[in-house]
Each structure stands twice: as structure tokens, then as C-alpha cells.
Amino acid sequence: MSYPEENEAALHRTWSERPGWLGWLMAVNHRTIAKRYLVTTLLFFVAAGIMALLMRLQLARPENTFLDTDRYSQLFSMHGSVMMFLFAVPIMEAVGVYLVPLMVGARNIAFPRLNAFSYWIFLFGGLMFFAAFLLNTGPEAGWFSYVPLAGPDYSPGKRTDFWAQLITFTELSALVVSIEIIVTALKMRAPGMSLDRIPLLVWAEVVTAFMVIFAMPAVMLSSTFLITDRLVSTHFYNPAGGGDPLLWQHLFWFFGHPEVYIIFVPALGMISQIIPTFARRPVVGYLGLVMALVITAFLAFGLWVHHMFATGLPPLGMSFFTAASILIAIPTGLQIFCWIATLATGGQVRFATPLLFVIGFFFTFIIGGLTGVWLGSTTLDSQLHDTYFVVAHLHYVLIGGAIMPLFGAFYFWFPKVTGRLLSESLGKWNFWLFFIGFHVTFFPMHALGLDGMTRRIYTYGADRGWQELNLVATVGAFILAISVLVFIVNVIVSLRRGALAGDNPWNASTLEWATRSPPPPYNFQFIPVVESRDPLWQKGERRHVVGLSNEVRSVLITAIHDAQPDHTTTFPSPSLWPLLSALATTGLFVGSIFTPWAVLWGSIPVAVGLIGWFWPSHRETEINRRLEIKPESPAR
Amino acid sequence: MSTERVLDVSKLPTYAYGNRSLMWWGTWGMILIEGTVFVIALVTYYYLRDFSQTWPPEGDPPRLLFGTLNLVILLASGWPNQWAKKAAEREDLRAVRIWLVVGLLFSVAFIVVRGFEFPALNTHYDANAYGSVVYMILILHTVHLVTDTVDTLVLTVLMFTGPLEGRRFVDVAENSLYWWFVVLSWIPIYCTLYLAPRML
Numbered sequence: 106m107s108y109p110e111e112n113e114a115a116l117h118r119t120w121s122e123r124p125g126w127l128g129w130l131m132a133v134n135h136r137t138i139a140k141r142y143l144v145t146t147l148l149f150f151v152a153a154g155i156m157a158l159l160m161r162l163q164l165a166r167p168e169n170t171f172l173d174t175d176r177y178s179q180l181f182s183m184h185g186s187v188m189m190f191l192f193a194v195p196i197m198e199a200v201g202v203y204l205v206p207l208m209v210g211a212r213n214i215a216f217p218r219l220n221a222f223s224y225w226i227f228l229f230g231g232l233m234f235f236a237a238f239l240l241n242t243g244p245e246a247g248w249f250s251y252v253p254l255a256g257p258d259y260s261p262g263k264r265t266d267f268w269a270q271l272i273t274f275t276e277l278s279a280l281v282v283s284i285e286i287i288v289t290a291l292k293m294r295a296p297g298m299s300l301d302r303i304p305l306l307v308w309a310e311v312v313t314a315f316m317v318i319f320a321m322p323a324v325m326l327s328s329t330f331l332i333t334d335r336l337v338s339t340h341f342y343n344p345a346g347g348g349d350p351l352l353w354q355h356l357f358w359f360f361g362h363p364e365v366y367i368i369f370v371p372a373l374g375m376i377s378q379i380i381p382t383f384a385r386r387p388v389v390g391y392l393g394l395v396m397a398l399v400i401t402a403f404l405a406f407g408l409w410v411h412h413m414f415a416t417g418l419p420p421l422g423m424s425f426f427t428a429a430s431i432l433i434a435i436p437t438g439l440q441i442f443c444w445i446a447t448l449a450t451g452g453q454v455r456f457a458t459p460l461l462f463v464i465g466f467f468f469t470f471i472i473g474g475l476t477g478v479w480l481g482s483t484t485l486d487s488q489l490h491d492t493y494f495v496v497a498h499l500h501y502v503l504i505g506g507a508i509m510p511l512f513g514a515f516y517f518w519f520p521k522v523t524g525r526l527l528s529e530s531l532g533k534w535n536f537w538l539f540f541i542g543f544h545v546t547f548f549p550m551h552a553l554g555l556d557g558m559t560r561r562i563y564t565y566g567a568d569r570g571w572q573e574l575n576l577v578a579t580v581g582a583f584i585l586a587i588s589v590l591v592f593i594v595n596v597i598v599s600l601r602r603g604a605l606a607g608d609n610p611w612n613a614s615t616l617e618w619a620t621r622s623p624p625p626p627y628n629f630q631f632i633p634v635v636e637s638r639d640p641l642w643q644k645g646e647r648r649h650v651v652g653l654s655n656e657v658r659s660v661l662i663t664a665i666h667d668a669q670p671d672h673t674t675t676f677p678s679p680s681l682w683p684l685l686s687a688l689a690t691t692g693l694f695v696g697s698i699f700t701p702w703a704v705l706w707g708s709i710p711v712a713v714g715l716i717g718w719f720w721p722s723h724r725e726t727e728i729n730r731r732l733e734i735k736p737e738s739p740a741r
Numbered sequence: 742m743s744t745e746r747v748l749d750v751s752k753l754p755t756y757a758y759g760n761r762s763l764m765w766w767g768t769w770g771m772i773l774i775e776g777t778v779f780v781i782a783l784v785t786y787y788y789l790r791d792f793s794q795t796w797p798p799e800g801d802p803p804r805l806l807f808g809t810l811n812l813v814i815l816l817a818s819g820w821p822n823q824w825a826k827k828a829a830e831r832e833d834l835r836a837v838r839i840w841l842v843v844g845l846l847f848s849v850a851f852i853v854v855r856g857f858e859f860p861a862l863n864t865h866y867d868a869n870a871y872g873s874v875v876y877m878i879l880i881l882h883t884v885h886l887v888t889d890t891v892d893t894l895v896l897t898v899l900m901f902t903g904p905l906e907g908r909r910f911v912d913v914a915e916n917s918l919y920w921w922f923v924v925l926s927w928i929p930i931y932c933t934l935y936l937a938p939r940m941l
Contacts, residue, residue, distance in 0.1 A: 215763055284770035288763055296748055318770065322777040326785075330877070339866050339873035341785070347793050347870035352785065359781075634748050652751030661750055662763065671761055672754045674908075716895050726904035729755070733907050735832075736754040736761075 113630055115655035120212065120626040123679050131221075131679035134626055135206050135214035138224050140522065142199030145228055146192050152235070153187035154589060156180045158582055161546075165579040167567040177563035178245045179264075183238055185248025186268060189364065190275040191231045193507060194317075197371040198282045200514060201310035203522070205286055207617035208304045210295025210635065212628050212660050213676055215288035216281075218683045218718065223278040223285075225687030230274020233695055237267040244268035247561065249361060250331065252342040252353045257335045266335060266698045269328040273694055276321040283314035293660065294668040295616065296650060297635035304615045305394055309374025312398045313367050316405065320363035327356035337701055351416060358409035366405040368503060370398060372510035373440060376463050379510075379517050380444050382613040383460045384451025387639050390443035397436035404433045414483045415490040423483045430481030434474060441467065457611075458532030462513030465540045466505060473501025476551070491561075494554025500547045512539065512592070519599070520606030524622045527603060531595040538588035545581030549574035614639035619647075632661055635668070657728055672736065675729055686714030756908040758830050764915040772922045775885065779926050782878050783933055789870045790941075797864060797871050802938035804861040811854050812931050815924045818847035822924070826917035829910040834900065837913055841897040844920070848890040855883055862934075875934055882930055885923050892916055 122132045132138065160180055163172040172180065206214045214220050237243060242264050246255035255265045290303065290311045330341040331353065340346025342353050381388040388394065410418060410426040444467075448454060456464075476498040480486050489495060512535070520526045553574050558565065565571055609618035618641055620629050633640065634648035650670075653659045658676040663669060689710035696703025759765055790796050821843040828836035858879065864872035896916055899909065 216767060280774055284767055284774075287770060288766045292763055292766060318773050319777055322774055323781050326778055326781050330785075330873075333866075333873070333877070337867065339877070340870040341789075341873050343870070344792075346868075346873075347798050348789065348873070349792050349870075352788060355788075356781065356785070646746055648746050648748060650750055651747045652749040652753075654751075661753075662757070662761070665760075670748065670750050670753055672757045673750060674756060674763065712891060716891075719895065720899070721904055721906075721909070723904045726906050729906045729908065732755060734752070734754045735907055736757045 109630065112655055113625075116627040116630065117625065119655055119658060122626070127681070128679065130684050131681050133213070133217040133221050133677065133679050133683075135202050135217065135220060136522075136624065138217075138220050139199050139203035141224055142195060142202060142227070145224075145231065146196040146199060149187050149191040149231055150196070151589065151593075153184050153192060154586065156184040156187070158586055160184065161579040161582040163563060164565075164575050166576065167565050167569070167572050169564055172563060174563045175245070178561070179238065179241075179243035181561055182244035182247050182250075182268070183234075186234070186244055186271065187231075189248055189368075190271060191227075191234070193368045193503065194279055194364065195227055195275070196511065197313065197368055197507070198279060198286070198310075198317075200371060200375070200511075200518075201286050201313070202282060204518065204617060205289050205307050205310050206293070207521075207620070207624065207628055208307050208615050209290060209293060209298060210616045210629060210633050211289060211293040212632075213658070214285050215293060216285050218677050218680055219281050220285055221680075222683035222687050223281045225684050226274055226690060227278040229687060229691040230271055230278070230694075233274070233691070234267060234271045237263070242267055244271075249357055250328075250353075251357075252331065252334075252350045255331065256342055256350075257338075260335075263698060266332055269332040269335075270694050270698055272324055272328040274691075276325045277690075279317050280321055283317040286310050286314045287318075291665050292662050294663050295633050295635050296661070296663055296668055296670050298663075298668045300666055301392070302635055302638045305377035305388065305391070305398075306371070306374035308395050309370050309377070309398055312402045313370045316363045316367050316370070316402050319406065320360045320367065323356045324360035327353060327360075330356075332697075336698075351413070354413050354416065355409070358412045359406070362409040362412065363402075363405045365502070366401060368507045370401060372466075372507040372514075373398065373401075375510045375514040375517075376444060376466065377440075378613070378615065379459045379463050379513055380447050381451070381639075382517075382611050383455050383457065384448045385453070385612075386447065386451040387614075387642075388443065389446040389450065390439075391638065393439055394443055397440045400436045401433060404429060404436070408433065411481055411486070414486040427481055427483055431478055434478060437474060441471070457516070458527070458529055458536055459513040459517040459611075461533070461536045462509045462516070462539075465536065466509040466513070469501055469505025469509060469540075469543065473498060473505050477502060489554060491559055492554035493550040493558045493560060496560055497547045497550035497554060500543075500550075504543060504547075509539070512536075515592075517611065518617075519596075520603075520610045521617055521622050521624070523600060523603075524606055525599050525603030526606050526610060527595050527599045531591055531598070535588055535591045535595060538584055538591060542581050542584030542586075542588050546578050546585055547581070549578050549581075553578075609641065614642045616640060654732055657725075657732065659732075675725075675732075678725065680718065682714060682718035686711065686718055689714045756911055758911055758914055762911050762915070764911055765918070768915045768918050772919065776922070776926065778881065779878075779930065782874070782881055783929060786874045786878065786933055786937075789874055790937075793871065796938055796941070798869050800868075801863045803858075803863055803875070803935055805935055807854050807858040807861050808931055808935045811851055811858065812927065814847055814851050814854065815927050818844060818851070819921070819924055821847060822917050822920045826914050829913035829917070832907065832910050834905075837910070838897070838900050841893060841900060841913070845890070845893055845897060848886070848893065851886060852883075852890065855879075855886070878930055878934060882923075882927060885926070889916070889920055889923050893920070 122128050122134055163169050163177060202214060245264050246260055250265060250268055253259055290307050333339040334341055340348040342348050342350050377388055377394055407429040410422060411430045480498055516527050516532055553571055558571050606622045608622055616633060619633055631649035637643050653661060653673060659673050660676055661673055662671050664671050693703055693707030693711055696707050821840045825837060825840035825844055828840055862875055864875055866873050866876035893916060896913055
């Protein structure tokens, strides 16, 4: 065997997951975990979509008796909670877990066992939530669970407690993934990938991860206050005990508004990868695009009160939050102009399915952005608050702003993940049904909202004159459902019979396209050296790294600003401990719904799990000692 | 392949201290998350204060003795903690063992005094919103304290039993960084729980 072949065989031995079902449970490869996240989140997406269809059936005609009010309340609360906590945020992070290490030229994500743990926690939280719903214990106070409606007096039983613990599960998982993404992007980049050469999707994922870190503690803490108010009679939200119901809204929206951008910012990154690829030129205004992402993140934390304009806060505060809300249109506008400039000045633009979805994004998101500027104004908001106008707006920005680019991203990166291209003809059907179905569903809701139809009502009188538009919306929802079905068929068919993709089917410029499709367990046989912002469009032979051990899971750590090689380190091997720790943590979280003592006694198995996880093995320590090279001057 | 087209990393060290190591970044990630939790909990305290004519709404403020004693113990624990960190960076195993054990003694002392702090709060979590938030903040800090004490205990045992390699000293150094977070976060919490009701 020649050296490259020998090296490849050794890398394969070192980096492969273990075989068998036990190996499946021990997996730590970032792409394995990301694929599990993607499949799980998409299943939750379909489930929450079916719930939406049930609600649309109920609203298709006035005074319908298909669903009763209690079932309807659980359905809309489930739909919102599942879409936000079990689909939109985790799928955006899953894309990051898959792509960030590949795009920066790393062999795995930082803290790979933590990554496996995050997935198990996410899965168990989701399963708990659906199990509770099927046992008629689904949430009933909306995805934002306002008190006092969600408090002990108006939501007796365990329904809201399961909702509060869903938050704990999903936010824990999102928080640890954020740390992994930040550390991977800052410290594990291929040599030469200085800060100004980082792909825009990686920037977007880093900005998102920082937003998660500062936003999600607010909802974890506020849902803990909620559950203690409900279970052990604390008084955080109880005015009779000196508490305040609006405290919930402040804490929830301090998280909830950035949450929207946590979903939206990764989508911006996806668009910034797709557009230059199809326009066949480097993106226009790279620095501006990065700054726009960062500014959007900062502004996102100054907007939360615009969800509370109807609560009677001081007028000066209202003016501040109106100004901040409208200000956020500036960085968004800047990005849209950069993208248009890229498309307009590029080569022959190829309108493949990924780009179609991006163009669908432009059209839809701009409408959603404009109604957002309306709603940012206190006076108009007071009229439209809690009507279907808001339902229309939020679906325009979330589906238009995030889900359309996400579908574009599926078509774009599917060949990298599976080695086969999705069918373009089914893709066109997928796009047009989605685009038409979306607007048929949600555009009429603007009119319904202006006409006074409030959110979260399970039926309406025949005399209101809302039935035609509601029927149109229901028809649209089924067109959307058919579109998603076309997508699923496309995935199943293309997995078997899709055209073979090769390494770089779109002739894109970033590092994930420099390796095989699907990539080998070690991602790159040789870590590339990066010399420009679009390394694969660079002429001439590319440099690469040699000298990384292939005997252990050796990775290269680089300096934060210029990505010069700093040291190497060994990554952990597959392990059952993340799963065991996640099971113990699940026991603690679910147990605490029933007794506060579960927090005390449940912490013992969690501690055992984490200690077992940390404790080093003699065999691996021996190998590491043999390969060890001490830092030059340990005591700085 | 020509030598100019490759970058050889085989001579690089296999671990590093401080902000060069992934552990440092991971630890700071945890500190940012948990620091945000503390800030939001403290903001909640001051927010709820606006809804009461008097603060505390009824009864006396927490008794100063045990909380202040703990402030002294925690600040004093900074010395063994920092010496453990320095010893780890020198890879001086004997000194690491000594200072980790001394640090643990401080942690245990702190946890014992914490047991006396709760009854000295002069309120209860189900009495009113003031009691709820005071208990919540103190429990949050206690959870951090106990967690890091267990972490330190596990590291200390490992330092005596092995298996050891150079990278484990980085773990000791970063554990010290986290302990500083537990120490320093107590200062604003102490000022809020014990001094704010008396001074504001």
C-alpha cells in the first residue's frame, strides 16, 4: 500500500463508529448525531403539521364540531411548542452540527460526547412531550404559556408542568450544542482560515449560538419559576403573594424574541452559501453580511417588549421598543441588497431548486418583514394584537424567512449527506406547491385579522363573514401538506435512485465540497490549508496538513484570529456514558413533575453518569502518554 | 508530494493551557450561560421589589452572620484554588494534590455553613414572592457550589489514583477557573440578599 492508502485505512480504523446496536447507541460522530437530529426534528415537524391540518379542518366552516374547545387548545399549544422547540431551533442547530465542522475543515465537532448527550436529551424530552399529549396531558395555554392562564388556578393537573419540563429538556440540549459550535468555529478551523475567510453559514451559526447562550437561560429560569409556582406554591407570578404576572411575559419574550432570530439567522447563512454558488461569483459585501448578522443579534435583544404593547407599559418604553423594532429592518435590508447584487453581477444564474426556494424566501419574507414594520408601531399593534394578522405575520417571517431557505438547504446539501442528488423535477413540484400552498393558507389571514378574527378561537359564528377566507386557508394548508409529501417521496426515491453526486455537484467554493459525498468518518483524509475565502475556486494545487496521528482521534487546534496551528489534541472515542447520563437526567426532569424530591434523589444517578463519563480509561491514557508532547512553557 | 505544499504539525504539543485549550473555551461557555442565569435571577429580585411597599414585605432581612461568614470562606478559598491552578500549570503533582485537598476543605466548610444560612433567611419560599426569589437565588448558587465540589472531589481522587497524563493538569486548571466563577458570583448575590434589604 502507498502512504495515502495506508493512512486512509488507519484513519478509518480510528474514526469509525463501533458496529452493532451497541455501537449505534455509543455514536459520537457529528454527522451521525446531526442526521439523527435532522430525522427526529423532521418527524416532529410532520406531527406538528398534522396538528395544524386538524385545526384548519375545524376552522374550515363556522360552528364546526370536529374538535371541541379543550382538544383545540391542546392542539394549538402543541403545534406552536413543537414547531418552535422541537423543530425550528433544533433543526437549525442540527444543520450547524453537520456542516460547521466540515466547512471549517475539522474531523469532528468540539466535545463530541456532549453532542451525543444533547441529542439524547432532545429526543427524550420530545418523546415525553408527545407521550403526555397522547395521554390527554398536552399543554393548553399556548406555546408561550402566559400566566395566570398557565398558573395553578387556571391550569390544574400536570399539563403545563410537562410543557415547562419540555423547555428544560430542549433548552439544555440547545445550550450545549451552542458551546460546541462556538468552540469548533473559533478553535478548530483549518490552518489559514482567518476570521475574514470563515464561510457565512459558519458565522451565522456562531452568532446564533451566542444568542442561544444569552436568551435561553431566561426561559429556563422563568419556566422553573412557573413550575415551582405550580408545584410548591412559590409566588413569582402570583399578585396576591407580591408576585407579578407580567414578569412571565418579560422573561419569556426576552428569550422569545431572540428565539425568532435564532431560527432566522442560520437561514440567512444558508442563503449566503446558496446564492454565490448559483451566481458563480464570490458573495458581494462579505464584511457587511457578517456585520449585519452581528447587529441583528444585538438588536434582537432590544425588541422583546414589542410583544407586550397591549399590556399598558410606560409610553417612553413603548417608543424605544418601536424604534428598535423598526431599526432591525436596516441590517436585514443590507443583506437582501448584497444578495441581489451577487445575483445581478454573477455569471449565468442557474435556477435549480435550492435557488428557487431562496427566491421564494425573498418574496415571502419581504411581505412578512413589511407587516412586521406595521406591527412594530404601538398604535397599529394595539388594534391588531392577538388577531389572525399576527398569525399571518409570524408564519410569513418564520416559514418564509427560515423554512423556505431550509428546504433550499436540503436540496443543496442532500448530495453531500447521502451521495445522491434529489430529483430536480420533483423538487420543482415541491417548491411550487409549497410556495402557492403557503400564500393561499396565510395571505387570507391578514384580511381575517383586520376583520377582527382573534387567535386561538376554536370556532366562529356564521354571521361573522369569515367562512370563505377560512375555507381558502384550509385548502392552502392541504396544498402545503401535499408539497411536504412530495418532498418525503423525493427523499425516499432519491436515496435509492438519485443521480450520483460526486464530491462537488454544484461546483461550490467551501471546504465541505472538498471531500467525498458522503464524507468518510474522519471527514478529510488530509486537513486542507486555506488560502482564500473561496478555497475550492482557487486555481493551482491546494496545500494540506500532514503529521496528525492516525492512531488516535487526533485533531488540530488553531489560533482564534489567523487560524495558525497551535497544538493537537485527542478526541474521545464512542461511549455509552452520554446515553446513560441522558437517561438519568430524564429521570430527574420527569420525576420533578411529580415530586420536588426527584431533584435531590435524581441528582445521584446523574452524578454517577457524569463521573463515569469523565473518568479516563487506562488504555487510552497509555496511548496518549506515548504520543504526548508537552507544551513549550506550561507555566505562562 | 513536494514539501512546500504540505504543513507538518507532527511536532506540535498535544495539549495546552489557558485560552489555547478547548476546555478553557468550554468552561467559559458554561460560565456565560450560568452567569446569565444569575443575572436574570437577580434582575427578577429587583423587579419584584418594585411591587412591595416595604422590602422585605414582612419580617426582618436575612441575618448577616452566616452569609458573611460564607463570604469570608469563599474569598479565602481563592488562595488554595489559585495555588492549585499554578501547580497544575507547573505540572507539580504533589502541590496539585495538596492544594486540591485544602480547597475541598474550604468547599465542605462552605456547604456546612450554607446549611445554617437557609434558616437564617427569616423568610420561606412559599411565604411571598420575596421569599420565593431569595430561596431560588440561594438554591441556584448552592447547586453550583455542590456541583463544583463534586467535580473537584473527582479530580482530586484521580490525582491520587490515576490514570494520569499531561492533559489532566489542564482539567485541574480549568476546574479552578470555574471555582472562581462560583466565588465571584457570590459577591453580587451576597450584596443583594444581605445588604440590599438593609441599604436600599
